[in-house]
Amino acid sequence: MSVRPGSIVRFRHRRWVVLPSDDEAIVLLRPLTGTSEDALPVHRQLADLLAYSLPSERLEADRFPLPDPTQLTDAEAVRLLGQAARLLLREGAAPLRSLGRISVRPRPYQLVPLLMALRLDPVRLLIADDVGVGKTIEAGLIARELWDTGEIRRLAVLCPPPLTEQWASELREKFHLDPVILAPHSVAALERTLPPGRSLFRHYPVIVASIDYLKLPRNREPFLAEPPDLVIVDEAHGVVPATTAERDPRHLRYRLVRELASDQRRHLILLTATPHSGIQRAFQRLLGLLHTDFEDWDLDQLDRARTERLARHVVQRTRADISRQWPEASQLYPVRDAIERTYALSDAYRALFQDTFDFCRRLIEESRQLPDRERRFQWWAALTLLRCVMSSPRAGAEALARREIPQAEEPEELALATELGENSFEPAELLGLEPTEFRPSDEIPSQRLELATTHTLALSETARRRLRELARQARAIEADPASDTKLQACLEAVRQLLDRGSAPVIWCVFVDTAEYVAERLRQALEPTDRDLVVECLTGRIDDQQRRERVRALQQAPRRVLVATDCLSEGVNLQELFDAVLHYDLPWNPNRLEQREGRVDRFGQPCERVTAVRLYGRDNPVDAEVIDILIRKADRIRRQLGIHVPVPEDEGWLAELLVHRLFEKPRQAQLALPIGPDPTEQLLSRWDADTEREQRRRTRFAQHALDPQVVTQHLASCDAVLGDEETVRAFVAGASQRLGLAVDARPDGTLVLQTSRPDTVPEPIRLLLPSDRRRAWQLAFTVPHPPGSEWVGRNHPFTVGLARYLFEVAFERPAEPIVARAAVLRSRLVSQVATLALLRTRFLLRRPDRPEAVLEDVLVTGCDLFGERWLAPAEARRLLDQARPEDDIPLAERRELAATALEPLAESLARTEPSGPLAELLAQRAAELAEAHRQVLAAAGERRRSLTVEPLWPPDLIAFVVLQPKR
Template sequence: MTNPGSIVRFRQRLWALLPSASPDHVTLRPLTGSDDETLTLYRRLIDLIGYTLPSERITPAAFPPPDADHVADAASAHLLWQAARLSLREGATPFRSLGRISIRPRTYQFVPLLMALRLDPVRLFIADDVGVGKTIEALLVARELLDRGEIGRFCVLCPPALCEQWSKELAEKFNLDAVIVRSGTVSQLERQVPPGATIYESFPVQVISIDFVKTERNRHQFLQFCPDLVIVDEAHGAAAAQGRGQQERHALVQDVARKPRRHLILLTATPHSGIEEAFRSLLGLVRPEFADWRLDALSDAQRSELARHFVQRTRRDIEQGWEAITCFPQREPQDETYELSDGYRRLFERTYQFCFEIVQTGEHLDARRRRVRSWGALSLLRCVMSSPAAAVATLASRGALVFDSDEEADFRPFVFEVTEERATDESPTPPLEATVETLPDADRRRLRDLARLARDLYGSEHDAKLRRAVELTRHLIDEGFHPILWCRYVATAEYVADQVQRDLPDGVQVACVTGRMGDEERQARIAELDADRPRVLVATDCLSEGVNLQSLFTAVVHYDLPWNPNRLEQREGRVDRYGQPAPRVRVIRFFGRDNPVDGAVLDVLLNKARTIHRTLGTYVPVPEESESVTQAVLEALFLRGRRTPGAQLTLDLGIPAVEELHRRWDRDVDRERVNRTRFAQRALKPEEVQRELEATDAVLGDPSAVRDFVLETAQRLNLPITPDPRRADVFRVSLAPDVLRALPDAIRMELPDSSSSAARRANPFWSISFISPTPEGAEYVGRNHRFVMALAQFLFEEALERSETAIARRCGAIRTHAVQETTTILLLRVRYMLEYPNAQPVLSEEVLALGYRDHGSEMHWLDHGEALSLLASARPAANMPLEEKQTILRQALARIGEWRPVQGGRWGDDHPIQSGIRQWIDRRAADLTEAHKRIRQAVALRVRGLEMTPQFPPDLLGVVVLERANTRL
């Protein structure tokens, strides 16, 4: 058996022999075709079968030489070069992952990857702002380590609602098929694994619900077979805290981190909740000693060491320091208000009077009952001001909800809005029920009267808040926006969605998503929306964290103001984020001018949060989050004396709880200002990242190369692709039936079905773009898109098969003014073995254009860039008969000589052209080795043992001869 990187013949086909993790297996990848056709064979079985079936033997082979009779021009050969390099997956570049992903990451998104490649093991804490693209940053690291052979398996631990989204991102952007592990999928997955095996050891890429695997029943098996790399999404939910669920998550991740050699990446946009101990518990997951470090008292050495593992950047950092063009949409903040109707004002005044009294009269109760009564009063007032439906759901359903817990902690999800634990969107009946138990019968009758009064306010005729929201929604749609209306309670969301659907034009789609739906139902409800029609989403905060909604929605209306500024940013971050195709998004704070609850929340929280954001460029979490917020709002509303009926409740800034909250908040702002300066990774320069990206583009092709290849190939296939006159950077691919019928099957099968929708039948075009993020309504077509892969594979295979109709051909000859003497250009595909210490070798490839001018006893060699430039720009200056072209090519091929596998010694030593090629490739291998070492410079062991070894001979893909225009044979 030959060495990895060699060419072999098996089953009447040529294959590249790949490194295998086991000596008992042989891994083969076809020289033409897709990676899906890669085979892993059992060595002994193949040897046994090969005795009787010659086609089943694996035998050494050589790449077929070009045929001088199958000749065209330089442009055809250049197209072959494009097809060959766009077919590469294991690119011989420092960033191996770019050969297999389907997106074009921005420069700033490579910073965590550079950090990771300088760590051993990789322990990263990525705390970039909401919407920056932390998912892409983490998966770039995972894909890179996987493609380098440094990990064999990895998993993502995330909240259950985000499992489908992670699976989709892995498949669509990183070409990785992941299984989802949670309660509803385990049985099906277990049926797919061998007897005695577990799902955790059987699937290379897994997306796991952290709430499923944290339990005592599941965690031990997961930890026993935990993969090499673990990514923890929404990591703030795994900080050490008092809540039982969060504590279980922290214990799980702590056990994951306990293995010293395991790679670990933590992701969160809100790393610091204002509780120093919780934040340090997250740092301790990265390295145990970090848990004992105080960020306000770090030494220079500690700060430098922490900066190797921790990155935290605002959008302002990115836009000002990393990107020449904007990466994010323009956010248009706006305040819109309404006034309470007379009926609603009466409901508020009677509700406020009731709540004020029960808070005041509860002063004689024990501390626990006093707190619960305050919570009940605050929750009731908030429900009433959310919507009549929420008020009725809370007041009329008392006794219908079975809730027998007497633990204070069990009331918390109904009262507080925290980012570590998901707040429920159900009506806060439990704290109100606990409150009512301590009230006399007369007060209970008052609650029933309030329910009747609220029921009479249903509909936009009586509910000015709802009426104004419908107007805003209509205006947004008229301006071309697709809004999300965020509500606090399920009852409010369903009530608003019903009225919006009733009042808006028939063509507008309205979807309602709440926490009562399962994750799959939520995804299905959103997926049902037609991207070609106006649409509105009414949702509760079950969707406000981690979910990507930017492809369908472009505006946010806070129908109910959140009582946590972090939640405000999370909601807006669903649309205002990396990948938003629209150039601008609208975000609207919607509140009542005479709604006292809104007034208190604005004064206590949201106005200050906005000021901080304008100053710092990011939101800073409220200190200790909802408990301090709730106490401040409670004192603002109830504990500073009775407000007169009809008067606006404004905040008295002398309230002690509010002053203390703001003091601690200001302190945290100062801390964040310092931290974001220290950990924005400004030591890494954009030009440093750009240098490595340009080296990768030279091997694999950048987006402009993909565009040029697709457009030129489509033109030769008579497939019309024209610029969209309405949208910049968008092209329209014709899907007309007569056009499709004329295409080769391999190309036609990768185009969308023009009969799949009425809209496409009426307008049979496929909108595409070659830039990322992609303009709205277009599909991104990058080097790994199925259409590009089909074009490249079709051209390459046709050229190798010497088809008479081949668009690209392996030989070319022209007379041109681009050269002053005869120049021969060789298209070479070179394979290298990339070796690391303690890691399986991996195969790397690149396609090179090398040129030479034969001066008899001396060869003058052109470098890759000069040869490629000639290949791309040389144009015929005179006709050359076919017979003359064939004669020139036969002479050139004879001069190059026959390429034989190495039989001892060094390939090409006894041949001037082959020797020059070998020397050039050796130098290229040395340069590639240095490039790989450069990005791994902080990992001394791996740098010392890293080596790129070229495999000879290279594949001779094509030969082009350029003759001076006035030369005669």
């Protein structure tokens, strides 16, 4: 038979809904009470052949079953059935089709990138929202929407290696995509599952790949030979090289992404919280990935046309920007309390610092005759040696103990280090960097420190003895924790945070420091607090172990995490921790923001988070970093609400700190003329960059989408799919009806008592937590209270409840839980009225795209004989408010139900659409077409030329008869 998408057919003794299929030889059948995930593919010719011997294999036209007027229940059961029908919609008629399939409730501001993307063809978008705003959700929404509308069929996420598991989990759990991870540890297992002659990149439609795995030539070429339709690049700032050095590891990443971007039909989304590192050329290259024209534009000299064109491709908002446009969003983020906590060096530590400082001063003195690049590298070596010593006695001892083996010649690594050192001063990002890594290194760069010192200093036996003595001093301090006043200040701060119920993350630069601090915290805290777990996560632990240890911390009643910057980008810690303590201050203000953003972000359940910045009052290095860099960055952020990076490149930091720590005191001591102050130059350029950044954002801000338009689109989706309150009301009502005790809390959560599951139907019992001794607290908004579990429309419990009620109503109508008909007396009506709950289907047609079936749940109504029809809004109001006000004998109720069903059945039995129901569907189709066109208002003609056709007849799910109470 000829089947049409949206029609009802009978196959294998069941009724099915026909879904669109990309293959003409295949018919996709969805169970009447199921979702598209349950769709059954049926080969047309094979079904015809089997039908000769097995009649049940024949596809036959059928109709939706009418309700049985003898099976009656109350109006609340019908309302629950209607809510279940809405919550089971996956091919919803909402203009944003992805919202029906995701397991996350996006905030209105998170829809802005999606709406901007839908107005681009192809989608080329840079999402540079602030840390913790929700860029992963924003990108996932775009990917899911393009997938559901048929724009893409293959997707790849390129990200740093530590983030592959997190991305795969987000796509799987929140967006119901099924990704595989491509990384060195997983490729062999995936290749064993491939059909003969098929590549990984073609076989798996959704891939999350380590960008450092794909950038290697042996992997890059096969990937580029079969590239995906959409590429998402996370931490995109790490892709663009800051230098022209061909050995800069970023060049291989940049080459990979640039070749993907060269196909102007490919969709590309770039994600970064720090798009502008202070190096203008790198930012231009990043924009050039969106369109080659953007790479050559002077962003300070754009005319109106160019400004509007660029603004269509860039989303860059701070929390302040979002809160101004969306006042309700300010409640989604915690308040950050930044606290400065100081300590004074002990006598032993002060002596170690001074002796190390004298050694570094000699290193600086000896570098004066070197070429500029090598001299800067010596500056880095001196500052890093000081930093190691001041980080912890263990890190200092490790750095000092390995200065003894001189190198006879300057190896190739020094040339690379000096070349990179111009633009990558932060030690954690420089000399521990290997070509296969895309993350900060937290190891002490011992070999290259050795190169720097031996290249300049001919280490005599006296110098070697002096280094050994410094290392011995550091070991002595490590053995005597009382002499490490920095550690003692940290212990006191952690105790205070724990006493008030906080869970802190302690950030260190080096692995040795992190392990040292974790050991001392365990010794001091765990013996007196059996509920406390102190965990240490560094670059010496592989990604899988780090993830497992973070998951294990969820079971700890009280927890402290000591970590290095290997966790400072892209990792979400907000559900487990609400405070940070900077044991080592970062020398780049951006790193400070990344660290604090791990807990200060969307989804943090606490109203306030704490950031403790620990530094020495008499430590001149800390003093300079705090005074010049961190406080300046804080002032800019407080005044403008934006982060402006240190100007030009990070090489300025080396020159600045060397000048203030070594040169300025020397000039004053020798009464030498003092030249231009690098501090003033830096601050002046920083102020200029701040003004320029503010002007750019002001120009682009006028092109932001109107919040009212975004809210309107979200409201139209909620009208079809249901909002948070719809889910809460349904879960509460269905749980009570199925035998669970439900306690509604003032904070909007529900507590389900699961201690007596035997009273609950088995399909629902299997959805309850395994630990049934405790109550199950369910939350329906984000962020949710600690200890609760967020439940949305696609949560397994919500779906399980909806599906069970639907199946009972249609397949086991004798059970009293729900039914498809109800009769009651009410003062809401003056004459008998029939309210009909309809599931309607519409066929969406777009040029160059397969047809799509859209579904909606509508309420209409009429008088007892179908002569006068109610407006849908009036019918919905009556259904929501109707409550039984008097008893009606069963015989009378059945007679009223049978009489009321007749005009509905007669209207639905017509072969061609006509009458009030047909008019209702035609009006709804026009509304849906207009809503879809508004979403694509600025898109090309191909995507705006869409039509929506109602499919006849609609499904009568249930009806309620209201008899006047006199």
